[in-house]
Amino acid sequence: MYIIVVGGGKVGYYLAKELVVEEHEVLVIEGNAARCALIAEELGDVVMEGDGCEVSTLEKAGMGRADMVIAVTGDDEDNLAVCQVAKHKFAVPRTVARINNPKNELIFKKLGIDTTVSATAVILAHIEQELPTHPLIPLMTLKGGGLEIVEVKVPADAQVVGKSIREILLPHQSLITLIVGEDGSPRLPTGDTIIQAGDEVVAVTMLESEGALRAALTGSDGAPPEQSP
Amino acid sequence: MKVIIMGCGRVGAELAALLHREGHDVTIMDMAASAFTFLPDDFGGTKLVGNGIDQDVLRRAGIEEADAFISATRGDNRNAMACQIAQHIFGVPRVVSRIFDPIREEMYRGLGIRTINPTRVQSNLLKEVLEREDPESVPSAGPADAQTGGESP
Numbered sequence: 001m002y003i004i005v006v007g008g009g010k011v012g013y014y015l016a017k018e019l020v021v022e023e024h025e026v027l028v029i030e031g032n033a034a035r036c037a038l039i040a041e042e043l044g045d046v047v048m049e050g051d052g053c054e055v056s057t058l059e060k061a062g063m064g065r066a067d068m069v070i071a072v073t074g075d076d077e078d079n080l081a082v083c084q085v086a087k088h089k090f091a092v093p094r095t096v097a098r099i100n101n102p103k104n105e106l107i108f109k110k111l112g113i114d115t116t117v118s119a120t121a122v123i124l125a126h127i128e129q130e131l132p133t134h135p136l137i138p139l140m141t142l143k144g145g146g147l148e149i150v151e152v153k154v155p156a157d158a159q160v161v162g163k164s165i166r167e168i169l170l171p172h173q174s175l176i177t178l179i180v181g182e183d184g185s186p187r188l189p190t191g192d193t194i195i196q197a198g199d200e201v202v203a204v205t206m207l208e209s210e211g212a213l214r215a216a217l218t219g220s221d222g223a224p225p226e227q228s229p
Numbered sequence: 230m231k232v233i234i235m236g237c238g239r240v241g242a243e244l245a246a247l248l249h250r251e252g253h254d255v256t257i258m259d260m261a262a263s264a265f266t267f268l269p270d271d272f273g274g275t276k277l278v279g280n281g282i283d284q285d286v287l288r289r290a291g292i293e294e295a296d297a298f299i300s301a302t303r304g305d306n307r308n309a310m311a312c313q314i315a316q317h318i319f320g321v322p323r324v325v326s327r328i329f330d331p332i333r334e335e336m337y338r339g340l341g342i343r344t345i346n347p348t349r350v351q352s353n354l355l356k357e358v359l360e361r362e363d364p365e366s367v368p369s370a371g372p373a374d375a376q377t378g379g380e381s382p
Contacts, residue, residue, distance in 0.1 A: 081306035
């Protein structure tokens with residue numbers, strides 16, 4: 001595959017290094033001449049100096065035949081512009097963007113960027129996993145379509161406790177794919193599987209149905225759960 | 230009309246003062262508080278220090294009630310991203326972005342953002358001035374000189 005990496009900082013450098021090892025054709029585009037020299041010294045002739053948002057630079061880089069563009073600069077606005085130019089000017093089949101502010105994920109998705117990676121969000125998710133107050137943890141986003149895999153911990157007072165999966169009303173395009181009991185044993189869910197208190201439910205859902213899914217699996221009988229947007 | 234302007238450079242400040250004088254509810258944002266010195270002393274709108282591509286900051290600026298959003302920072306990518314957030318996340322009815330790079334401007338226009346390309350507008354104006362037979366007659370700055378791209382709001 002021909003992969004263009006925009007941004008030759010630490011992320012871009014190590015990414016390019018791995019991709020070279022995997023025998024991909026790689027080109028790193030970086031604006032800083034000193035950084036370029038460093039990368040060239042370490043990885044060889046895989047770097048080009050220039051502004052990765054500038055169409056003329058990208059033309060020179062052969063963006064038109066790239067299979068994938070990965071934008072990993074430290075600025076979300078630049079990563080977005082790189083991916084939008086790659087998509088709309090060069091019809092690159094797959095665009096990946098690094099996101100620094102996790103709240104930007106939604107706009108990237110809405111604008112059709114195929115994959116987004118947010119270190120902040122990943123670290124947050126790891127922390128939240130340790131906290132009982134966050135019952136829904138996004139595990140990963142899937143290619144296109146706004147689908148993601150999430151994990152939901154079922155609290156003891158949830159109304160789904162004791163019910164079979166068939167009886168639970170899940171939001172549109174949500175699917176329970178795995179249940180891990182409190183003792184750590186996994187169960188492959190069928191319609192007859194009974195949800196127990198403390199179960200960790202791994203589900204596939206649409207980004208916008210996250211709130212509804214959490215409500216369905218964690219809401220208690222008393223007050224109807226609030227559906228967060 | 231409630232208007233949010235991102236970027237308090239010469240253009241942002243001038244526009245903010247103009248709209249405020251006409252009685253609009255204007256909020257102007259910039260990353261640096263020092264930029265607000267471009268505003269006239271009698272500017273009575275709201276000044277907000279913050280990053281215009283941060284949705285929390287935009288909410289603080291009142292984007293949920295805004296009728297219009299204008300991005301006029303020096304960065305094309307920043308302008309385009311802020312406008313796309315205003316349009317697609319907050320549904321602001323009128324969104325205009327300044328984009329210096331003519332190629333990217335054309336692309337964003339194609340994606341439904343209303344754009345102003347100062348590079349093209351200014352070079353056309355300068356060319357027009359050059360080609361005028363009477364060197365004394367200079368076009369007056371007014372709405373007739375503004376060239377906006379894109380028809381969708």
